[in-house]
Amino acid sequence: MTLVRKNIAAMQGYVPGEQPRGREYVKLNTNENPYPCSPAVKAAIGRVCTAGLQRYPDPQATEFRERAAELFQKRLPAITPDWILCGNGSDDVLTIVTRSFVDSGDVIRFPRPSYVLYETLASIQGATAEVVDFEPDWSLGERFTAPNDRLRLALLANPNSPSGTMIPPEAVARLAAALPCPLLVDEAYADFADRDCLSLVADNERVLVSRSLSKSYSLAGLRFGFVVGQPHVIEQLNKVKDSYNCDALSIAGATAALDDQRHFQRNRAAILATRERLAGDLRKLGFECIDSQANFVWCRHPRHAARPLYEQLKAAGVLVRYMSYAGWGDGLRITVGSDDQVGVLLEKLGTLLA
Numbered sequence: 001m002t003l004v005r006k007n008i009a010a011m012q013g014y015v016p017g018e019q020p021r022g023r024e025y026v027k028l029n030t031n032e033n034p035y036p037c038s039p040a041v042k043a044a045i046g047r048v049c050t051a052g053l054q055r056y057p058d059p060q061a062t063e064f065r066e067r068a069a070e071l072f073q074k075r076l077p078a079i080t081p082d083w084i085l086c087g088n089g090s091d092d093v094l095t096i097v098t099r100s101f102v103d104s105g106d107v108i109r110f111p112r113p114s115y116v117l118y119e120t121l122a123s124i125q126g127a128t129a130e131v132v133d134f135e136p137d138w139s140l141g142e143r144f145t146a147p148n149d150r151l152r153l154a155l156l157a158n159p160n161s162p163s164g165t166m167i168p169p170e171a172v173a174r175l176a177a178a179l180p181c182p183l184l185v186d187e188a189y190a191d192f193a194d195r196d197c198l199s200l201v202a203d204n205e206r207v208l209v210s211r212s213l214s215k216s217y218s219l220a221g222l223r224f225g226f227v228v229g230q231p232h233v234i235e236q237l238n239k240v241k242d243s244y245n246c247d248a249l250s251i252a253g254a255t256a257a258l259d260d261q262r263h264f265q266r267n268r269a270a271i272l273a274t275r276e277r278l279a280g281d282l283r284k285l286g287f288e289c290i291d292s293q294a295n296f297v298w299c300r301h302p303r304h305a306a307r308p309l310y311e312q313l314k315a316a317g318v319l320v321r322y323m324s325y326a327g328w329g330d331g332l333r334i335t336v337g338s339d340d341q342v343g344v345l346l347e348k349l350g351t352l353l354a
Protein backbone atom coordinates (compact mmCIF):
# COMPACT_ATOMS: atom_id res chain seq x y z
CA MET A 1 0.00 0.00 0.00
CA THR A 2 1.30 3.43 -0.87
CA LEU A 3 -0.14 6.79 0.08
CA VAL A 4 -0.08 8.12 -3.46
CA ARG A 5 -1.89 6.93 -6.58
CA LYS A 6 -0.48 3.68 -8.01
CA ASN A 7 0.80 5.34 -11.18
CA ILE A 8 2.75 7.88 -9.12
CA ALA A 9 4.34 5.19 -6.93
CA ALA A 10 5.25 3.21 -10.05
CA MET A 11 6.80 6.07 -12.05
CA GLN A 12 10.43 7.19 -12.03
CA GLY A 13 9.98 10.95 -11.92
CA TYR A 14 11.57 13.26 -14.47
CA VAL A 15 15.27 13.90 -13.96
CA PRO A 16 16.25 17.33 -15.32
CA GLY A 17 19.76 17.98 -16.63
CA GLU A 18 22.29 18.59 -13.88
CA GLN A 19 22.33 22.10 -12.39
CA PRO A 20 25.55 21.77 -10.39
CA ARG A 21 26.32 23.95 -7.39
CA GLY A 22 29.82 24.62 -6.23
CA ARG A 23 32.22 23.78 -9.03
CA GLU A 24 32.11 26.05 -12.08
CA TYR A 25 31.56 24.02 -15.23
CA VAL A 26 31.51 24.97 -18.86
CA LYS A 27 27.82 24.20 -18.91
CA LEU A 28 26.58 22.79 -22.21
CA ASN A 29 23.99 20.31 -20.92
CA THR A 30 20.57 21.97 -20.70
CA ASN A 31 20.37 24.15 -23.82
CA GLU A 32 20.50 27.42 -21.93
CA ASN A 33 21.44 30.52 -23.89
CA PRO A 34 25.08 31.52 -23.24
CA TYR A 35 24.26 35.21 -23.53
CA PRO A 36 22.39 37.33 -20.96
CA CYS A 37 18.84 38.48 -21.60
CA SER A 38 17.99 41.98 -22.79
CA PRO A 39 18.74 44.71 -20.20
CA ALA A 40 15.11 45.79 -20.73
CA VAL A 41 14.05 42.65 -18.84
CA LYS A 42 15.81 43.71 -15.65
CA ALA A 43 14.42 47.24 -15.97
CA ALA A 44 10.86 45.91 -16.37
CA ILE A 45 11.21 43.57 -13.38
CA GLY A 46 12.64 46.45 -11.34
CA ARG A 47 9.61 48.60 -12.15
CA VAL A 48 7.27 45.85 -10.92
CA CYS A 49 9.23 45.54 -7.67
CA THR A 50 9.15 49.29 -7.14
CA ALA A 51 5.39 49.36 -7.66
CA GLY A 52 5.08 46.57 -5.07
CA LEU A 53 4.18 42.90 -5.07
CA GLN A 54 1.17 42.99 -2.75
CA ARG A 55 -1.35 42.54 -5.58
CA TYR A 56 -2.04 39.36 -7.55
CA PRO A 57 -0.77 39.38 -11.14
CA ASP A 58 -2.96 39.59 -14.24
CA PRO A 59 -4.29 35.99 -14.45
CA GLN A 60 -4.29 36.16 -18.27
CA ALA A 61 -0.91 37.89 -18.79
CA THR A 62 -2.74 40.23 -21.17
CA GLU A 63 0.23 42.55 -21.73
CA PHE A 64 2.35 39.65 -22.96
CA ARG A 65 -0.37 38.16 -25.15
CA GLU A 66 -0.98 41.50 -26.87
CA ARG A 67 2.70 41.86 -27.76
CA ALA A 68 3.04 38.24 -28.83
CA ALA A 69 -0.03 38.55 -31.08
CA GLU A 70 1.55 41.61 -32.75
CA LEU A 71 4.87 39.84 -33.17
CA PHE A 72 3.34 36.74 -34.77
CA GLN A 73 0.89 38.61 -37.01
CA LYS A 74 3.09 38.02 -40.05
CA ARG A 75 3.30 34.28 -39.45
CA LEU A 76 -0.34 33.85 -38.44
CA PRO A 77 -2.53 36.76 -39.67
CA ALA A 78 -5.61 35.63 -37.72
CA ILE A 79 -3.86 35.75 -34.36
CA THR A 80 -5.28 37.91 -31.53
CA PRO A 81 -4.52 37.68 -27.79
CA ASP A 82 -7.27 35.10 -27.29
CA TRP A 83 -5.24 32.63 -29.41
CA ILE A 84 -2.57 32.55 -26.68
CA LEU A 85 -2.36 31.01 -23.22
CA CYS A 86 0.70 31.67 -21.05
CA GLY A 87 2.44 29.32 -18.65
CA ASN A 88 5.12 29.08 -16.00
CA GLY A 89 7.57 27.86 -18.63
CA SER A 90 6.36 25.78 -21.55
CA ASP A 91 6.52 22.72 -19.28
CA ASP A 92 3.51 24.23 -17.45
CA VAL A 93 1.76 24.59 -20.81
CA LEU A 94 2.46 20.91 -21.57
CA THR A 95 0.92 19.95 -18.22
CA ILE A 96 -2.17 22.07 -18.88
CA VAL A 97 -2.60 20.54 -22.34
CA THR A 98 -2.19 16.99 -21.01
CA ARG A 99 -4.66 17.54 -18.18
CA SER A 100 -7.15 19.08 -20.62
CA PHE A 101 -7.19 16.27 -23.17
CA VAL A 102 -6.10 13.06 -21.48
CA ASP A 103 -7.92 10.88 -18.94
CA SER A 104 -6.39 8.00 -17.01
CA GLY A 105 -6.38 4.94 -19.25
CA ASP A 106 -6.11 7.09 -22.39
CA VAL A 107 -3.14 7.07 -24.76
CA ILE A 108 -0.57 9.80 -25.46
CA ARG A 109 1.62 9.28 -28.53
CA PHE A 110 5.05 10.75 -29.16
CA PRO A 111 8.21 9.85 -31.07
CA ARG A 112 11.44 8.30 -29.84
CA PRO A 113 13.99 9.63 -29.17
CA SER A 114 12.44 12.87 -27.95
CA TYR A 115 11.78 15.05 -24.90
CA VAL A 116 11.82 12.69 -21.91
CA LEU A 117 9.23 14.77 -20.02
CA TYR A 118 6.47 13.48 -22.34
CA GLU A 119 6.73 10.05 -20.74
CA THR A 120 6.50 11.67 -17.29
CA LEU A 121 3.37 13.61 -18.26
CA ALA A 122 1.71 10.37 -19.39
CA SER A 123 2.67 8.59 -16.16
CA ILE A 124 1.33 11.36 -13.91
CA GLN A 125 -1.94 11.33 -15.80
CA GLY A 126 -2.22 7.54 -15.54
CA ALA A 127 -2.18 7.40 -19.32
CA THR A 128 -0.35 4.99 -21.60
CA ALA A 129 2.62 6.33 -23.55
CA GLU A 130 2.71 5.03 -27.10
CA VAL A 131 6.16 5.58 -28.48
CA VAL A 132 6.81 5.65 -32.23
CA ASP A 133 10.40 5.51 -33.43
CA PHE A 134 11.58 8.13 -35.87
CA GLU A 135 12.45 6.73 -39.31
CA PRO A 136 16.17 6.59 -40.18
CA ASP A 137 15.78 9.94 -42.02
CA TRP A 138 14.12 11.50 -38.91
CA SER A 139 10.68 11.65 -40.50
CA LEU A 140 7.65 9.96 -38.95
CA GLY A 141 5.93 7.06 -40.70
CA GLU A 142 2.34 5.90 -40.73
CA ARG A 143 2.55 4.40 -37.26
CA PHE A 144 2.51 7.92 -35.86
CA THR A 145 -0.97 8.57 -37.25
CA ALA A 146 -2.39 5.05 -36.89
CA PRO A 147 -5.90 4.84 -35.40
CA ASN A 148 -6.27 3.97 -31.71
CA ASP A 149 -9.56 4.32 -29.86
CA ARG A 150 -7.95 5.64 -26.71
CA LEU A 151 -5.55 8.06 -28.38
CA ARG A 152 -6.22 11.59 -27.05
CA LEU A 153 -3.04 13.57 -27.66
CA ALA A 154 0.07 13.46 -29.83
CA LEU A 155 3.21 15.40 -28.90
CA LEU A 156 5.91 16.41 -31.34
CA ALA A 157 9.00 18.40 -30.40
CA ASN A 158 9.89 20.27 -33.61
CA PRO A 159 12.81 20.89 -33.86
CA ASN A 160 13.25 17.68 -31.93
CA SER A 161 15.42 17.17 -28.90
CA PRO A 162 17.90 15.48 -28.71
CA SER A 163 18.33 15.13 -32.50
CA GLY A 164 17.95 18.80 -33.51
CA THR A 165 16.11 17.59 -36.60
CA MET A 166 12.94 19.15 -37.93
CA ILE A 167 9.89 17.86 -39.75
CA PRO A 168 8.87 20.47 -42.35
CA PRO A 169 5.56 22.30 -41.66
CA GLU A 170 3.89 20.72 -44.73
CA ALA A 171 4.62 17.24 -43.35
CA VAL A 172 3.44 18.26 -39.87
CA ALA A 173 0.19 19.50 -41.43
CA ARG A 174 -0.28 16.07 -43.04
CA LEU A 175 0.39 14.31 -39.72
CA ALA A 176 -2.12 16.56 -37.96
CA ALA A 177 -4.76 15.93 -40.62
CA ALA A 178 -4.26 12.16 -40.39
CA LEU A 179 -4.22 11.98 -36.59
CA PRO A 180 -7.48 11.18 -34.81
CA CYS A 181 -6.54 13.51 -31.90
CA PRO A 182 -5.01 16.93 -31.19
CA LEU A 183 -1.32 17.44 -32.00
CA LEU A 184 0.81 19.66 -29.80
CA VAL A 185 3.86 20.88 -31.72
CA ASP A 186 6.45 21.73 -29.05
CA GLU A 187 8.42 24.59 -30.59
CA ALA A 188 10.78 25.23 -27.67
CA TYR A 189 13.58 25.49 -30.26
CA ALA A 190 11.72 26.97 -33.25
CA ASP A 191 13.48 30.34 -32.88
CA PHE A 192 16.71 28.62 -33.95
CA ALA A 193 15.13 26.93 -36.99
CA ASP A 194 14.55 28.08 -40.55
CA ARG A 195 10.80 27.48 -40.35
CA ASP A 196 7.98 26.87 -37.87
CA CYS A 197 4.44 25.51 -37.64
CA LEU A 198 2.57 28.57 -36.33
CA SER A 199 0.50 29.03 -39.48
CA LEU A 200 -0.91 25.49 -39.14
CA VAL A 201 -2.94 26.59 -36.12
CA ALA A 202 -5.25 28.65 -38.35
CA ASP A 203 -6.03 25.72 -40.66
CA ASN A 204 -6.66 23.00 -38.09
CA GLU A 205 -8.32 23.42 -34.67
CA ARG A 206 -6.50 20.31 -33.50
CA VAL A 207 -3.05 21.85 -33.86
CA LEU A 208 -1.49 23.60 -30.86
CA VAL A 209 1.96 25.18 -30.93
CA SER A 210 3.93 25.79 -27.73
CA ARG A 211 6.86 28.17 -27.31
CA SER A 212 9.36 28.90 -24.57
CA LEU A 213 11.34 32.01 -23.60
CA SER A 214 13.88 29.84 -21.77
CA LYS A 215 16.27 29.20 -24.62
CA SER A 216 16.03 31.77 -27.40
CA TYR A 217 15.31 34.70 -25.04
CA SER A 218 17.86 33.69 -22.37
CA LEU A 219 15.17 33.42 -19.67
CA ALA A 220 15.38 29.83 -18.39
CA GLY A 221 15.57 31.22 -14.85
CA LEU A 222 12.44 33.36 -15.18
CA ARG A 223 10.02 30.61 -16.31
CA PHE A 224 7.77 31.73 -19.15
CA GLY A 225 6.19 29.91 -22.07
CA PHE A 226 2.95 29.95 -24.01
CA VAL A 227 0.74 27.97 -26.35
CA VAL A 228 -1.02 29.13 -29.49
CA GLY A 229 -4.31 27.57 -30.54
CA GLN A 230 -7.72 28.51 -31.90
CA PRO A 231 -9.65 30.65 -29.38
CA HIS A 232 -12.32 28.04 -28.58
CA VAL A 233 -9.57 25.56 -27.66
CA ILE A 234 -7.59 28.12 -25.63
CA GLU A 235 -10.81 28.94 -23.77
CA GLN A 236 -11.01 25.33 -22.59
CA LEU A 237 -7.33 25.18 -21.59
CA ASN A 238 -7.88 28.32 -19.52
CA LYS A 239 -10.18 26.40 -17.18
CA VAL A 240 -7.41 23.94 -16.38
CA LYS A 241 -4.50 26.26 -15.59
CA ASP A 242 -3.80 27.61 -12.10
CA SER A 243 -5.42 31.04 -11.75
CA TYR A 244 -2.10 32.82 -11.28
CA ASN A 245 0.29 30.50 -13.06
CA CYS A 246 2.53 33.37 -14.22
CA ASP A 247 3.79 35.85 -11.65
CA ALA A 248 4.01 39.62 -12.11
CA LEU A 249 7.80 39.59 -12.52
CA SER A 250 7.83 36.95 -15.23
CA ILE A 251 4.99 38.58 -17.18
CA ALA A 252 6.81 41.93 -17.19
CA GLY A 253 10.18 40.34 -17.96
CA ALA A 254 8.88 38.14 -20.75
CA THR A 255 7.04 41.06 -22.36
CA ALA A 256 10.17 43.23 -22.28
CA ALA A 257 12.22 40.38 -23.77
CA LEU A 258 9.78 39.97 -26.65
CA ASP A 259 9.89 43.72 -27.27
CA ASP A 260 13.67 43.76 -27.69
CA GLN A 261 13.85 41.96 -31.03
CA ARG A 262 17.25 43.48 -31.83
CA HIS A 263 18.80 41.81 -28.80
CA PHE A 264 17.05 38.55 -29.66
CA GLN A 265 18.18 38.58 -33.30
CA ARG A 266 21.76 39.39 -32.41
CA ASN A 267 22.06 36.48 -29.96
CA ARG A 268 20.27 34.17 -32.34
CA ALA A 269 22.68 34.98 -35.15
CA ALA A 270 25.68 34.38 -32.87
CA ILE A 271 24.32 31.00 -31.78
CA LEU A 272 23.60 29.89 -35.35
CA ALA A 273 27.16 30.80 -36.40
CA THR A 274 28.67 28.93 -33.44
CA ARG A 275 26.40 25.96 -34.15
CA GLU A 276 27.88 25.55 -37.62
CA ARG A 277 31.41 25.81 -36.23
CA LEU A 278 30.68 23.27 -33.47
CA ALA A 279 29.13 20.73 -35.86
CA GLY A 280 31.99 21.14 -38.34
CA ASP A 281 34.70 20.73 -35.71
CA LEU A 282 32.96 17.72 -34.12
CA ARG A 283 32.95 16.06 -37.55
CA LYS A 284 36.65 16.78 -37.91
CA LEU A 285 37.12 14.88 -34.64
CA GLY A 286 35.34 11.91 -36.20
CA PHE A 287 31.89 12.42 -34.66
CA GLU A 288 28.72 11.60 -36.55
CA CYS A 289 26.75 14.76 -36.13
CA ILE A 290 23.31 15.55 -37.55
CA ASP A 291 22.55 18.98 -39.01
CA SER A 292 20.77 20.87 -36.25
CA GLN A 293 17.88 23.32 -36.40
CA ALA A 294 18.17 24.00 -32.66
CA ASN A 295 20.71 25.44 -30.18
CA PHE A 296 22.39 22.09 -29.60
CA VAL A 297 23.90 19.28 -31.64
CA TRP A 298 23.45 15.54 -31.26
CA CYS A 299 26.49 13.42 -31.92
CA ARG A 300 27.99 9.98 -31.59
CA HIS A 301 31.48 8.73 -32.22
CA PRO A 302 31.94 5.46 -34.14
CA ARG A 303 34.93 4.42 -31.99
CA HIS A 304 34.28 6.02 -28.59
CA ALA A 305 31.31 5.14 -26.37
CA ALA A 306 29.23 8.18 -25.39
CA ARG A 307 28.96 7.61 -21.64
CA PRO A 308 32.70 7.51 -20.85
CA LEU A 309 33.17 10.59 -23.03
CA TYR A 310 30.51 12.40 -21.02
CA GLU A 311 32.17 11.35 -17.76
CA GLN A 312 35.65 12.34 -18.88
CA LEU A 313 34.40 15.70 -20.09
CA LYS A 314 32.70 16.26 -16.75
CA ALA A 315 35.92 15.42 -14.91
CA ALA A 316 37.62 17.98 -17.15
CA GLY A 317 35.04 20.64 -16.18
CA VAL A 318 32.77 20.48 -19.22
CA LEU A 319 29.15 19.36 -18.77
CA VAL A 320 27.29 17.95 -21.78
CA ARG A 321 24.12 15.83 -21.75
CA TYR A 322 24.50 12.07 -22.05
CA MET A 323 21.21 10.64 -23.28
CA SER A 324 20.27 6.99 -23.48
CA TYR A 325 16.95 5.68 -24.76
CA ALA A 326 16.16 2.09 -23.81
CA GLY A 327 15.83 0.03 -26.99
CA TRP A 328 17.07 2.85 -29.19
CA GLY A 329 20.62 3.92 -28.33
CA ASP A 330 22.60 6.74 -26.82
CA GLY A 331 24.68 9.79 -27.67
CA LEU A 332 25.77 13.22 -26.54
CA ARG A 333 23.64 16.33 -26.78
CA ILE A 334 25.84 19.39 -26.69
CA THR A 335 24.41 22.89 -26.22
CA VAL A 336 25.71 25.62 -28.51
CA GLY A 337 27.44 27.87 -25.98
CA SER A 338 29.56 30.95 -26.58
CA ASP A 339 32.56 30.62 -28.90
CA ASP A 340 34.82 30.48 -25.83
CA GLN A 341 32.82 27.68 -24.21
CA VAL A 342 32.71 25.70 -27.43
CA GLY A 343 36.45 26.27 -27.81
CA VAL A 344 37.10 24.71 -24.39
CA LEU A 345 34.86 21.74 -25.20
CA LEU A 346 36.58 21.06 -28.51
CA GLU A 347 40.02 21.34 -26.96
CA LYS A 348 39.14 18.85 -24.18
CA LEU A 349 37.54 16.48 -26.67
CA GLY A 350 40.61 16.68 -28.89
CA THR A 351 42.79 15.65 -25.91
CA LEU A 352 40.43 12.84 -24.86
CA LEU A 353 40.24 11.34 -28.34
CA ALA A 354 43.99 11.61 -29.07
Ligand SMILES: *Cc1c(COP(=O)(O)O)cnc(C)c1O
Pocket (backbone or CB within 6 Å): 088, 089, 090, 091, 092, 115, 157, 161, 186, 188, 211, 212, 213, 214, 220, 224, 225
Ligand atom coordinates in the same frame (compact mmCIF):
# COMPACT_ATOMS: atom_id res chain seq x y z
C1 LIG B 1 13.43 23.12 -22.73
C2 LIG B 1 12.25 22.43 -23.33
C3 LIG B 1 10.95 22.71 -22.92
C4 LIG B 1 10.64 23.48 -21.67
O1 LIG B 1 10.92 24.75 -21.66
P1 LIG B 1 10.52 25.67 -20.43
O2 LIG B 1 9.83 26.80 -21.09
O3 LIG B 1 11.81 26.03 -19.79
O4 LIG B 1 9.61 24.92 -19.50
C5 LIG B 1 9.89 22.15 -23.61
N1 LIG B 1 10.10 21.29 -24.62
C6 LIG B 1 11.33 20.96 -25.02
C7 LIG B 1 11.50 20.01 -26.15
C8 LIG B 1 12.44 21.50 -24.38
O5 LIG B 1 13.66 21.14 -24.73
